[in-house]
Amino acid sequence: MxxxxxxxxxxxxxxxxxxxxxxxxxxxxxxxxxxxxxxxxxxxxxxxxxxxxxxxxxxxxxxxxxxxxxxxxxxxxxxxxxxxxxxxxxxxxxxxxxxxxxxxxxxxxxxxxxxxxxxxxxxxxxxxxxxxxxxxxxxxxxxxxxxETAPVSGPAPSLEEPEDMASRLGRISNVEMALTVQIGRTRLSVRDVLNLEPGAVIELDRSAGAPADVLLNGRLIAQGEVVVMDQDYGVRITKILDMDSAGA
Missing domain, CATH: 3.40.1550 (Chemotaxis protein chec)
Known part of the structure; x- marks a missing residue:
């Protein structure tokens, strides 16, 4: 080696x-x-x-x-x-x-x-x-x-025609990404994690009624309200975050 x-x-x-x-x-x-x-x-x-x-x-x-x-x-x-x-x-x-x-x-x-x-x-x-x-x-x-990201060879890219952009979007439209809803977070010591028992209540860093975070592949992209749909949880989007806000 x-x-x-x-x-x-x-x-x-x-x-x-x-x-x-x-x-x-x-x-x-x-x-x-x-x-x-x-x-x-x-x-x-x-x-x-x-x-x-x-x-x-x-x-x-x-x-x-x-x-x-x-x-x-x-x-x-x-x-x-x-x-x-x-x-x-x-x-x-x-x-x-x-x-x-x-x-x-x-x-x-x-x-x-x-x-x-x-x-x-x-x-x-x-x-x-x-x-x-x-x-x-x-x-x-x-x-x-x-x-490193592979360098792009050839002439500098120019504005694409709508048809070209649509065909590119079509190739990735079926790619699945992980969407996660997070209602809050907290930090626990190893001792506290090992002492967890059924019935224990963990307090999160978010008040009741506060919007939940919607994360795409781990990145914050939106916020919403947690709802119940036919006995399943869901989220109603209330705010879409721009890229600068999401990365902050």
């Missing part, structure tokens, strides 16, 4: 990668704080020597990327002993992955099987970081591979 160095085919300056790694390190749920240090040696032994889960994720948005994260079990401390089917390693580490990919802009993060780690780590344009304790011990690794 190639090592990262200054001649590797990276697509951006290391500043962007470093910002993502630092954001991730700040959100890791470890007993002691970890720092992200740019890795300049061979990476072939990372996955083989990793004791515990290796998480892979893809981020699709303004800037798409592949991500690999491993945190040593010992660094998770007491949290690892309390993991159950309700709260797994993925749940504990997802906020850190979201913080890292949040540096890349708006998008959707999806966790994948750790089997995909080797492909990302072996790519020449992947930039890696060692996660280290304050005493300098290795405590895991973080790798980020940015995926």
């Amino acid at each position: 190639p090592a990262f160095n200054e001649t590797s085919a990276v697509l951006h300056s290391t500043a962007l990668y470093t910002s993502a790694a630092q954001a991730l390190a700040a959100m890791l749920p470890t007993a002691t704080s970890l720092s992200a240090v740019l890795h300049t040696g061979p990476r072939q032994d990372w996955v083989a020597s990793a004791a515990g889960a290796v998480l892979c994720a893809t981020f699709v948005g303004e800037q798409s990327a592949d991500v690999v994260l491993h945190v040593a079990e010992r660094e998770l401390g007491g949290i690892s002993e309390r993991r159950t089917a309700r709260v797994g390693t993925e749940d504990l580490l997802r906020p850190a992955l979201e913080a890292a990919t949040g540096v890349l802009g708006i998008g959707v993060l999806s966790l994948e099987s750790g089997e995909n780690a080797q492909g990302t780590l072996s790519a020449a344009d992947t930039v890696g970081f060692m996660l280290r304790t304050q005493s300098g011990e290795d405590a895991g690794f973080f790798a980020l591979r940015l995926r």
Whole structure:
């Protein structure tokens, strides 16, 4: 597996990668704080020597990327002993992955099987970081591979005829997208999640009667009122948000 160095085919300056790694390190749920240090040696032994889960994720948005994260079990401390089917390693580490990919802009993060780690780590344009304790011990690794949008070749685009636009819209009109209605949110500690029992009431951050959010592939696009339709829930759209408001 190639090592990262200054001649590797990276697509951006290391500043962007470093910002993502630092954001991730700040959100890791470890007993002691970890720092992200740019890795300049061979990476072939990372996955083989990793004791515990290796998480892979893809981020699709303004800037798409592949991500690999491993945190040593010992660094998770007491949290690892309390993991159950309700709260797994993925749940504990997802906020850190979201913080890292949040540096890349708006998008959707999806966790994948750790089997995909080797492909990302072996790519020449992947930039890696060692996660280290304050005493300098290795405590895991973080790798980020940015995926550029393919450049458009040929002459600059011109205004299209209505027929051309209609034919393009026709090709995508049957593509399905995930639409979600959200009535509120809250944050709970791992302790509170593990203590949940049937009958428990979770208070949300929205008052009764406030409009619900309508999200398309995780992005806010509208607001509406929750209604009941033939014993099923529905939502009556009351406001369509423009792109600037939705991204705010």
